[in-house]
Amino acid sequence: MRIASFVGQKGGVGKSTLARVLAVAAARAQHKVLIxxxxxxxxxxxxxxxxxxxxxxxxxxxxxxxxSLKKLRKTVEGYDLVVVDTRGLADELTDDVSRESDVVFLPTGTSMDDLRPTLALARKLAKTRSVSNKIVIVLSKTGRSERLLEQAEATIAEAGFDMLNAVWPERDGFQADLDVGRAGSESSNPHLKQAAQDVEQALLTLAMA
Ligand SMILES: Nc1ncnc2c1ncn2[C@@H]1O[C@H](COP(=O)(O)OP(=O)(O)OP(=O)(O)O)[C@@H](O)[C@H]1O
Ligand SMILES: [Mg+2]
Incomplete structure (x- = not known):
């Protein structure tokens, strides 16, 4: 059984969305998944x-x-993957969840306002040696500016953290899909579907690695 968690110090950066995107990808790949x-x-x-x-x-x-994690541990027998979604605030549970996880995704926007607290949390989590090699930063709800994206990627690389090799672009259509119970590649729009598939695959590969 694998555990992939989404944590962060910021609200609204896409934790719950990417958790659902990953869960859908895992289920479609015939894995038994629980959020x-x-x-x-x-x-x-x-x-x-x-x-x-x-x-x-x-x-x-x-x-x-x-x-609590204790409750989760008691229940998760029989699953291939548990996707953990947490609050938009790093607390003690964030530390516990990170230690228990096989991979810890930190979604963040491209602005320094988002990157600063995200990298601060990443550094804090990385102080625990068993967590440091599981941290993956995910650029999330990104806009259309290539320059901003490149700057953000450079900032993350400079900080020495791994990054998901696909970004989660901001598109109104993704919201509309979530609002009816779909996620990511389940979009009926082919452009959104393609963008979501890239992220899904990248998340799933790391989650099941
Ligand atoms: N790619 C996207 N394009 C447009 N809107 C998005 C996208 N991804 C997520 N959203 C929307 O952004 C909002 C915040 O996303 P989400 O709930 O996943 O963030 P969160 O990090 O879980 O927030 P919280 O910290 O409050 O739990 C939601 O309204 C969601 O529908
Ligand atoms: Mg959430």
């Missing part, structure tokens, strides 16, 4: 899973709320 939703205030993934079920979208994605 562990630790954001008990929002329950973004749990609500989305229920909506997906109501709308009859296959494959079904199981998403359950968890308060």
């Amino acid at each position: 562990g939703d630790f954001d008990l205030e929002q329950l973004t993934c749990v609500e989305w899973g229920a909506l997906r079920m109501r709308n009859g979208i296959e494959p079904e994605i199981e998403a359950r709320a968890f308060k």
